[in-house]
Amino acid sequence: MHTFLPLILLPFASALKFPHPDSIINGLKNTVDCDSCHSLLVPLKALAELGDSAFVQTLIATCKAFKLEDEDVCVGAISEQGPILAHGLRGISPFGTTATRLCEGTFGLCQPPAVSQYTVPLPAAGPASARKAPVSTGKAPFQVVHFSDVHIDRQYAPGSDANCKKPICCRNFVDELEPPSEPAGPFGNSNCDSPVALAKSMLEQISAHHTWSIFTGDVVEAAVWNVDKREVTSDIGVFNRELGAALDAPVFPAIGNHDSAPVNNFPLDATVGFDAQWVFDLEGKQWAHWTNHTAAREVKHFSGSYSVTAPGTNLRIISINTVYWYKQNFWLYESDTPASDPRGILEFTVNELQAAEDEGERVWIIGHMPPGSQDCMSDQSNYYNQIVQRYHHIISGQFFGHTHSDEFEIAYSDYENRRADTAVGVAWIAPALTPRSGNPAYKVYDVDPETYEIMDSKVYFSDLKNPKYQTNPEWKLYYSAREEYGPLVDLAATAPLDARFWHAVTEAFEKNETAFQRYNEFMTRGTHVWPCDATCKKVAICQMRAARAENNCHVAAPGLTFGDTERDDQTVKSSKGPATPVSSAAHPQSQCEGAGIGHLLSQLARKIATEPGLEKLMEDLRSQLHTILPPPRATEEL
Numbered sequence: 001m002h003t004f005l006p007l008i009l010l011p012f013a014s015a016l017k018f019p020h021p022d023s024i025i026n027g028l029k030n031t032v033d034c035d036s037c038h039s040l041l042v043p044l045k046a047l048a049e050l051g052d053s054a055f056v057q058t059l060i061a062t063c064k065a066f067k068l069e070d071e072d073v074c075v076g077a078i079s080e081q082g083p084i085l086a087h088g089l090r091g092i093s094p095f096g097t098t099a100t101r102l103c104e105g106t107f108g109l110c111q112p113p114a115v116s117q118y119t120v121p122l123p124a125a126g127p128a129s130a131r132k133a134p135v136s137t138g139k140a141p142f143q144v145v146h147f148s149d150v151h152i153d154r155q156y157a158p159g160s161d162a163n164c165k166k167p168i169c170c171r172n173f174v175d176e177l178e179p180p181s182e183p184a185g186p187f188g189n190s191n192c193d194s195p196v197a198l199a200k201s202m203l204e205q206i207s208a209h210h211t212w213s214i215f216t217g218d219v220v221e222a223a224v225w226n227v228d229k230r231e232v233t234s235d236i237g238v239f240n241r242e243l244g245a246a247l248d249a250p251v252f253p254a255i256g257n258h259d260s261a262p263v264n265n266f267p268l269d270a271t272v273g274f275d276a277q278w279v280f281d282l283e284g285k286q287w288a289h290w291t292n293h294t295a296a297r298e299v300k301h302f303s304g305s306y307s308v309t310a311p312g313t314n315l316r317i318i319s320i321n322t323v324y325w326y327k328q329n330f331w332l333y334e335s336d337t338p339a340s341d342p343r344g345i346l347e348f349t350v351n352e353l354q355a356a357e358d359e360g361e362r363v364w365i366i367g368h369m370p371p372g373s374q375d376c377m378s379d380q381s382n383y384y385n386q387i388v389q390r391y392h393h394i395i396s397g398q399f400f401g402h403t404h405s406d407e408f409e410i411a412y413s414d415y416e417n418r419r420a421d422t423a424v425g426v427a428w429i430a431p432a433l434t435p436r437s438g439n440p441a442y443k444v445y446d447v448d449p450e451t452y453e454i455m456d457s458k459v460y461f462s463d464l465k466n467p468k469y470q471t472n473p474e475w476k477l478y479y480s481a482r483e484e485y486g487p488l489v490d491l492a493a494t495a496p497l498d499a500r501f502w503h504a505v506t507e508a509f510e511k512n513e514t515a516f517q518r519y520n521e522f523m524t525r526g527t528h529v530w531p532c533d534a535t536c537k538k539v540a541i542c543q544m545r546a547a548r549a550e551n552n553c554h555v556a557a558p559g560l561t562f563g564d565t566e567r568d569d570q571t572v573k574s575s576k577g578p579a580t581p582v583s584s585a586a587h588p589q590s591q592c593e594g595a596g597i598g599h600l601l602s603q604l605a606r607k608i609a610t611e612p613g614l615e616k617l618m619e620d621l622r623s624q625l626h627t628i629l630p631p632p633r634a635t636e637e638l
């Protein structure tokens, strides 16, 4: 027995420690559902335990073998983000709940697990009088501009190819040898992020409104495979200077997932050597131009979040870093017992709301990723919603970006009974500037000066198809939400566009197909329109009624989530060939991610499920893995 036991254990232990190429290949071949994704994590974890380099090289070889993207995209994206994923795998069980989340957030092969029950510590509600919402006496509204997701590409090159094979075009890529099939114009293209000239043009328009603004994040372009800390530092600095020069009124910004390097890099533990403190130091200092020293200190100490009183108002703006709840922030997959409140963002929100309640102030919450989207961890979304339940009487508005779509999400006091009388809050989501996801646009709100509720939301846009677009983009009023939807729900002349109103609008959409299809077109400002049939409409309306992610009706699927929308999106882009029917599919979520690892792994899962001739690819990959991975020492020992 003495000698027998180690003989049994050894192959097992060595299989864990030294992944054989065969175990990876066999794992990949079978990766078609949630169970098999968990099984694949066994050799992937073993690979991560060999070291970041073996892990990164294996993923790069896989990306190349399956032609998930061009070689430079594979190498860049995986070299940057791969070590974070490897760190996560080393810390978790391949069969635990965090692994399920990882299989959902990357491969799209699992559905999110049930929310981990957690009660956010909340101070008891004050006396009833303090909880009574102020009533508008009908004073003239003031205006606030909301813009988002500028994604300025400072390497944008007019004349370069706008119709390339990479996730982002309009750059002079070294591996593009052919003459451009569609030369990029100076003001942007729907296959590319924003040129500086487009951002300048929008800022001139915004400045003409002479009012303060909120900016819900994502300064940096989405060519994430070659974005580094130096570029992000420079892009953020230049943009903050441009904002200061173009606008005479303050801007209140929020941090976006692209405003770090590698993309989405916001570690929970500042000591892991991947810290994002440099982002908070930088933004805190530069935003102080519009906020103040207290807010600058908060940005530094509360991971990018701060609170400030808007000029001449009784309105507290609480800007929170929601990227700590983002499924593509791979630091969220480092433990089988994940933190309920990563980096204390929920606690910060509660403290600021409580201070506002004590002071008799109203509040706007701003952030990058909206809490109800498929991109948001359903745990933190649930916890955030608990906070909204407690403080909805003082929250006059919540404002986000990230999805690049002009849309909204309603919060309810009772998600089992989503009705007008249970609707307690609405998250306003701004359209993007980047033409990559629709016509460039921004919003102007009419704000009641006593309640700080939104009386109207007007979207201004510039039409890419306008013949003058490439010489001098015109910015025009696209639509007014009050004019468009008010008549559908008999809105009283003095009533705000609050959660009850928006719930009534969703009911109108259910009955009135024309009204819904107009909304669907507005989401992307009349271009890149996602054809949406009855099945898709159901999910779309469900999403409108879900500021809490667990209620949004989205179903994870390989190749249909996150950055993959970039590619799916091309099925409805005129310049990338004929449209394929996608109308039953739900609206693509987040246009934000770009070609990160989440996108690559999701494409991989889709290819495994759908591509013929996989055997040959697998054999090519197998032989490459034999050169990357050291021979298993176990056989030598045996």
Ligand SMILES: *[C@@H]1O[C@H](CO)[C@@H](O)[C@H](O)[C@H]1NC(C)=O
Binding pocket: 291, 292, 293, 294, 295, 307, 308, 309, 310
């Ligand atoms: C900054 O503003 C906040 C509220 O807007 C205020 O409470 C705080 O005292 C201000 N700090 C400074 C240094 O002015």
Ligand SMILES: *[C@@H]1O[C@H](CO)[C@@H](O)[C@H](O)[C@H]1NC(C)=O
Binding pocket: 484, 488, 512, 513, 514, 515, 518
């Ligand atoms: C349906 O919506 C369209 C577009 O908003 C509107 O013109 C029409 O009057 C609506 N029909 C009904 C019956 O409300």
